[in-house]
Amino acid sequence: MSEIRVRFAPSPTGLLHIGGARTALFNWLYARHFGGKMILRIEDTDTARNTPEAVAIIFKGLRWLGLDWDEGAREDGGADGDRGPYFQSQRLPIYQRYVEQLLAADHAYREADGAVRFRLPRTPGVVKDLICGEITFDRSHEPDPTIFRKDGSPVFHFVNVVDDLEMRITHVIRGEDHLSNTHKHIAMFEALGATPPQYAHIPLILNPGGSKMSKRDEGASIGEYMEQGYLPAAVRNYLCLLGWSPKDNREKISLSEVVEKFDLAQIHRGNARFDLNKLYWLNGEYWKELTPSAYHAYARDYLARRGVNLAAVDDRYLDGALDIVREKIKLGRDLPDWLEPFLDEEFAYDEKSLTVTLKEPQAAARIEKIRAAFGAVADGEWTAAKLEETLKALAVADGVKVGGYVHPCRAGVAGRAVGPSLYHMLEVMGKERVLARLRRTLRKI
RNA sequence: GACCCCAUCGUCUAGAGGCCUAGGACACCACCCUCUCAAGGUGGACACACGGGUUCGAAUCCCGUUGGGGUCGCCA
Numbered sequence: 001m002s003e004i005r006v007r008f009a010p011s012p013t014g015l016l017h018i019g020g021a022r023t024a025l026f027n028w029l030y031a032r033h034f035g036g037k038m039i040l041r042i043e044d045t046d047t048a049r050n051t052p053e054a055v056a057i058i059f060k061g062l063r064w065l066g067l068d069w070d071e072g073a074r075e076d077g078g079a080d081g082d083r084g085p086y087f088q089s090q091r092l093p094i095y096q097r098y099v100e101q102l103l104a105a106d107h108a109y110r111e112a113d114g115a116v117r118f119r120l121p122r123t124p125g126v127v128k129d130l131i132c133g134e135i136t137f138d139r140s141h142e143p144d145p146t147i148f149r150k151d152g153s154p155v156f157h158f159v160n161v162v163d164d165l166e167m168r169i170t171h172v173i174r175g176e177d178h179l180s181n182t183h184k185h186i187a188m189f190e191a192l193g194a195t196p197p198q199y200a201h202i203p204l205i206l207n208p209g210g211s212k213m214s215k216r217d218e219g220a221s222i223g224e225y226m227e228q229g230y231l232p233a234a235v236r237n238y239l240c241l242l243g244w245s246p247k248d249n250r251e252k253i254s255l256s257e258v259v260e261k262f263d264l265a266q267i268h269r270g271n272a273r274f275d276l277n278k279l280y281w282l283n284g285e286y287w288k289e290l291t292p293s294a295y296h297a298y299a300r301d302y303l304a305r306r307g308v309n310l311a312a313v314d315d316r317y318l319d320g321a322l323d324i325v326r327e328k329i330k331l332g333r334d335l336p337d338w339l340e341p342f343l344d345e346e347f348a349y350d351e352k353s354l355t356v357t358l359k360e361p362q363a364a365a366r367i368e369k370i371r372a373a374f375g376a377v378a379d380g381e382w383t384a385a386k387l388e389e390t391l392k393a394l395a396v397a398d399g400v401k402v403g404g405y406v407h408p409c410r411a412g413v414a415g416r417a418v419g420p421s422l423y424h425m426l427e428v429m430g431k432e433r434v435l436a437r438l439r440r441t442l443r444k445i
Numbered sequence: 446g447a448c449c450c451c452a453u454c455g456u457c458u459a460g461a462g463g464c465c466u467a468g469g470a471c472a473c474c475a476c477c478c479u480c481u482c483a484a485g486g487u488g489g490a491c492a493c494a495c496g497g498g499u500u501c502g503a504a505u506c507c508c509g510u511u512g513g514g515g516u517c518g519c520c521a
Contacts, residue, residue, distance in 0.1 A: 011521050046521060115519055132450065141447085142517080149519040156521050180449050180516035203451080203514090210513065238457090241470090245458055249469040268458075271514060275456045278471045284484090328483055352481095391480085406480035418482045 004036025005170045008062075008069070009160070011043040012054035015221035016061030018274070019175060019205045019213055022239045026202055027173045028067045029240075029262040036170075039081070040072030041163060044089045045153065061222040064232050066255070083167040088159055095154040098162045098192065099147060107191035108147060116148035118158070118188060125183025130171075130200035130264045137183045145184055157181060161188040169197050173264070176201040176271075177212070200264045203243050203271045210273065219276055229302050229332015231290075234283040242272040251278075252285050284330035296322055302332040303339070313343060320428035324420045341414035342429070345437070349444070350418075353411035364445045366405055367412045369394055371438045374431065382431045384423035391423075412441035 008024040010016070031038040042058070044050040059075045062068075071081030079086050099116055102108035108118050125137040147158035154162075164172060179201045189196035207217040214220065225235050233255070240258050241251065244267055290298065299322050303310060310318060321342040322335075329338055341347050349358065357363065373390050391409065395402040410422050413434055419425060426434050 009521095013521080043521065048520095111519090113519090117519095127449095135449070137449075139448095146519045151519080153519085155519065160521090175515095176450065177515055201450085206514075208456085212514075241457060243457090247459065249459070251457090251470050270451050272458095273456060275471070278457060281471055288484090330483090388480090401480090403480055410481070416481085420482085422480055 002170065004031060004034045005039060005168055006031045006036060006173060007039040007041055007072070007164070007167065007169050008067075009041040009043050009163070010058050011046060012050050012058060013215065014049065014051075014054045014057065015215055015223055016058050017213070017215065018220055018222060018239070021061060021065060021222050021235075022205060022242060023174055023202065024062060024067050025065065025236065025239050026244075026262075026264075026267075028069075029259055030171065030173060030200075030264065031070075032259045033262045037071055038067075038069040039083075039167060039169070040069040040086065041167065042073045042087045043156070043159070044087055045156070045159060050089070057223065061226075064222065064226055065236050066232055088163065091159070091163070092154070094166060095148075095159055095162055099154070099158070102147075102188075102191055105191065111150070114150040114152070115146055117144040118147045118184070118191070120144050120184060121187055125187060127179070127182045127186060127199065129179070129182070130198055131267050131269070132176075132179065132201055135179070137180075139183065142184075147188075157184060158188065161185050161192075164197055165189060165192060165194050171198045171200060173200045173202060176204050200267075202267055203269060205242060206271050206273045208274060213274060217274075219274060219279075229335065230279070230283050231286045231298075231331070234279065234286040237286070238279040238282050241278075242274075243268045251282065280330060287326070287330050292323070295326060299332070299335055303335060306336055308336055308339070308343075310343075317342070317428070317430075324424045324428060328420055338420070341416055341419060342425075345433075345440075347415045347437075349411065349415040352417035353415055357407050357411040357417060358441070358445055360408075362404075363408050364442060366394075366398075366408050367438055367442055367445075370405060370409050370412070371435060371442070374426075374438070375435060377431065379431060382427060384421070384427040387426045388423045409438075413437045415441075 006027040008020075008027050010020050010024070028038050030036070040062070042055060044055065056075070069080075071083070071086075072079065073086040074080060077087070085091055099108060102118065103110065103116065106119070108116050110116050120139055120142055122140050125139050127135045127137070129135065145155070145157055147155050149155060163169075182199055182201070186196045205213050207213045207220075218224075222235070236255065237252060240253065244258075244262070246253050246257070246261060247266070296319055300310065300318075321339055325335070325338045325342075329335065370391065373394055374387070377386060377390060391405050392402050395405045398404065406422055407417070409426075410419060411417065413426065413429065414437075429437075
């Protein structure tokens with residue numbers, strides 16, 4: 001058997017659609033599993049919405065997901081491989097050559113206005129699909145598809161076939177929305193005297209409402225996940241689970257393992273509905289597993305992208321803050337808010353601190369005691385354990401639960417009712433900063 | 446409307462005739478842990494769309510109904 005060649009052929013629409021991303025992923029997995037070639041072709045024939053920015057978004061999304069390709073379009077507009085060009089906008093002469101071939105063989109005919117139609121055979125159209133099985137279409141009443149418009153531009157169905165033929169694609173793995181048209185594609189291959197590729201139609205990703213995901217739907221764009229601070233490994237893992245399963249009750253599975261186990265035969269037949277909850281959870285699983293240095297690097301990069309100025313922040317202080325905040329959140333999106341109390345000495349007080357905790361009659365007295373007790377802690381002993389001991393001793397002396405001291409302390413030092421472990425937060429902030437903040441709060445009350 | 450595909454908990458799925466009084470995960474609920482919020486732990490509720498067959502036996506096979514999705518463009 002000859003080499004397996006699969007392709008991902010997106011059109012630049014301004015976003016990398018989640019369904020497209022999964023199609024890319026499944027093609028990639030198939031190629032990697034069988035040692036075949038992955039080809040990227042940009043279907044940029046719709047000049048209206050085809051812009052350099054829109055093309056760049058596709059490259060960016062694929063790179064982010066870690067999907068590489070062996071042949072095809074390059075970011076710089078060039079190409080790797082010798083079956084190009086890989087941008088359809090550069091292939092018009094090829095399409096013209098092929099349409100002439102069809103015309104000459106009477107497999108196509110020209111309308112009065114100049115448009116060209118493919119003469120669809122009236123015999124039953126048989127599609128042998130690797131996922132859906134053998135399907136027969138009755139096309140005795142199907143209209144002949146237009147393959148060239150009257151303005152001289154070629155139509156999708158035709159260019160798709162010509163490109164797959166020219167690029168020697170052996171397996172076409174695409175969304176099920178193309179299934180009903182596949183018999184036409186096969187007929188075109190045959191009219192061109194070529195053997196059609198093997199087709200595999202994967203189920204669609206539906207929005208939570210149950211219809212085809214559109215670009216308007218929340219979560220439809222890979223770009224959203226980048227912005228929200230999802231981890232590419234988690235998104236990739238989630239996408240694998242939509243329509244495919246390792247069959248052993250595991251949810252978290254490494255890419256290399258998926259490559260090893262992947263096959264088209266086990267792809268689920270029904271459409272999958274998109275569920276953000278599971279992705280969110282999965283992201284948390286990957287979030288926990290980041291190595292400290294990978295996490296620090298990721299967080300810095302994310303914060304920078306979100307416009308958080310870290311220039312004045314001490315590196316070790318930031319790392320410490322990042323470390324204790326990490327276990328509280330699941331993705332980058334929550335980083336700026338959780339970090340804010342660490343970074344801003346002029347931090348604001350939240351609703352609960354303002355109206356409840358700091359309003360309680362004993363608040364000032366307790367914070368004063370905390371300040372005094374903390375002030376007495378030796379610099380070398382400023383650890384979470386020591387601070388916990390100190391605060392608890394205060395509570396015991398007062399005959400109150402430790403919460404009676406924890407809450408005002410948290411409000412006094414961070415202005416928030418909710419935050420990371422108080423003792424660890426105090427340790428990271430350091431004695432000097434904590435005392436200064438407590439003094440500031442005292443002045444506020 | 447015609448044609449095509451699909452049908453297991455709310456969601457993603459395991460299940461290829463007996464192992465299923467249907468398993469896992471997310472979400473949900475309760476309890477535990479606890480300085481808040483999470484995380485974690487324990488437990489719980491929740492599904493084979495319906496009707497006919499076939500078979501000793503059906504979630505699994507067949508037919509029908511219903512439901513959902515897709516395609517029928519000189520969009521891609």
